[in-house]
Amino acid sequence: MIKSMEHAFSLAGKVVLITGGNRGIGKGIALAMAQSGADVAIMCRNENSAKETLQELEAYGGKYRFYSGDVTSQQDAKAVVDQVVEEYGRLDILVNSAGIANPYDPMSEDEDLSGWYKVLDVDLNGTFLMCHYAGLKMKEQNYGRIINITSNSSRIVNIPQKSCSYNAAKAGGDRLTKCLAYEWAGYGIRVNAIAPGYTESELVTGVKDEGETMGWVDYWKKQTPTGRFNQPIEIGAVAVFLASEAAEQITGAVITIDGGYMLAR
Ligand SMILES: NC(=O)c1ccc[n+]([C@@H]2O[C@H](COP(=O)([O-])OP(=O)(O)OC[C@H]3O[C@@H](n4cnc5c(N)ncnc54)[C@H](OP(=O)(O)O)[C@@H]3O)[C@@H](O)[C@H]2O)c1
Numbered sequence: 001m002i003k004s005m006e007h008a009f010s011l012a013g014k015v016v017l018i019t020g021g022n023r024g025i026g027k028g029i030a031l032a033m034a035q036s037g038a039d040v041a042i043m044c045r046n047e048n049s050a051k052e053t054l055q056e057l058e059a060y061g062g063k064y065r066f067y068s069g070d071v072t073s074q075q076d077a078k079a080v081v082d083q084v085v086e087e088y089g090r091l092d093i094l095v096n097s098a099g100i101a102n103p104y105d106p107m108s109e110d111e112d113l114s115g116w117y118k119v120l121d122v123d124l125n126g127t128f129l130m131c132h133y134a135g136l137k138m139k140e141q142n143y144g145r146i147i148n149i150t151s152n153s154s155r156i157v158n159i160p161q162k163s164c165s166y167n168a169a170k171a172g173g174d175r176l177t178k179c180l181a182y183e184w185a186g187y188g189i190r191v192n193a194i195a196p197g198y199t200e201s202e203l204v205t206g207v208k209d210e211g212e213t214m215g216w217v218d219y220w221k222k223q224t225p226t227g228r229f230n231q232p233i234e235i236g237a238v239a240v241f242l243a244s245e246a247a248e249q250i251t252g253a254v255i256t257i258d259g260g261y262m263l264a265r
Contacts, residue, residue: 001248008246012037015088016243017081019043019071019098019130022050024201025149026097028232029239030057033093036240039063041084044098045070063088071098071126081133090141093243094134096127096173097149101203104165116165123169124176131180135189144189145243148177149235152197152258156265160216170195174254181252190251192242197258199230226259 002008016033020026021042030040030053039062042050050066057064067083069076085091100122104115127148138144153163154170174193181191198204198220207213221229238255241247256262 002245009240009244010037011093011240011243014038014092014243015041015084015090016093016095017041017043017067017084017091017130017134018095019126020149021095021097022046022053022066024097024203025196025199025232025235026095027053028234028236029095029097029147029149030236032233032236032240033095033243034060034062034064036244037062038093038243039088041065041067041088043067043069043071043080071096071130072121074129077126077129078133081130081137085137091134091137092141092143093145093147094130094138095147095149095239096130098126099123099149099203101163101166103161103163105162106164119165120169120172123166124172127173128176131176131191135180135184135187138189139184139187142188144184144187146177146180146189146191147239147242148173148191148193150174150177150193150195150254152195152256152262154195154254156262160219161213177254178252185251190242190247192247192250192252193254194235194238194242195254195256195258196230196235197256197261198224199232199235201232204229220261224259224261225263228259230257230259 016038018026021030022044034057054064067080069080150173151170153167154174177193
């Protein structure tokens with residue numbers, strides 16, 4: 001219950017685990033949550049980029065650690081959740097930001113179908129595994145907040161890239177969010193999703209303006225009514241809100257942040 005507006009948006013004393021917290025949107029969320037008083041644990045595979053992010057987080061005076069793990073591994077998901085609870089004493093908030101977005105053409109005659117399976121594995125199965133192991137701890141605490149970073153792609157067809165595996169995985173992420181929100185509300189666990197549109201991160205800035213991907217970034221920007229992409233910290237600000245006391249009555253929501261990209265679709 002909100003006791004005062006002064007504290008309604010604070011995450012002081014909360015422990016958050018952010019998958020993919022080393023860069024891009026996950027890093028934006030890590031910085032926003034650290035500035036709001038949370039202790040932050042980051043899970044990803046690249047230790048070097050995580051070290052840089054931890055150095056930046058140190059400016060905010062909390063407790064920050066890196067955990068090496070692949071979200072597609074059941075063993076890693078369990079081990080990281082267990083380590084965080086052991087070293088921080090509890091786990092209040094899980095943010096699932098780890099994700100990949102490889103384009104995939106289902107009309108390709110290539111026998112290698114990994115373009116389909118890989119995206120589903122990271123973006124949907126990885127999110128599920130982390131929710132599962134964090135959820136078990138949160139049930140014991142009778143307290144938990146889960147935020148899944150899905151995408152506005154869960155509800156549209158992307159142009160010009162072919163991305164049925166990504167869109168299907170993100171649609172699954174939105175539906176998983178709603179099912180868990182309903183099923184876990186009685187355990188004190190709120191589950192929400194943030195569905196960003198194009199956001200300044202390697203996932204977008206890494207797309208080259210040449211060859212097959214020529215003109216893509218320009219097209220996406222022109223289709224965005226506000227005329228620019230999201231900044232990762234803007235996703236972080238909404239994640240802070242969803243994790244905070246101010247959002248106590250919000251569960252099963254999917255909040256779109258896309259500068260109006262979806263409005264005319
Ligand atoms: N950028 C956008 O325009 C946009 C729009 C909508 C939704 N999203 C979603 O937002 C999330 C973050 O994307 P981003 O833009 O920040 O992309 P990014 O900069 O490419 O970051 C992806 C993150 O996921 C981690 N990751 C990837 N595979 C992993 C695995 N198997 N296990 C653990 N960590 C893994 C990466 O760390 P390591 O490589 O070190 O493991 C990295 O931290 C994704 O779910 C993405 O689908 C992005």
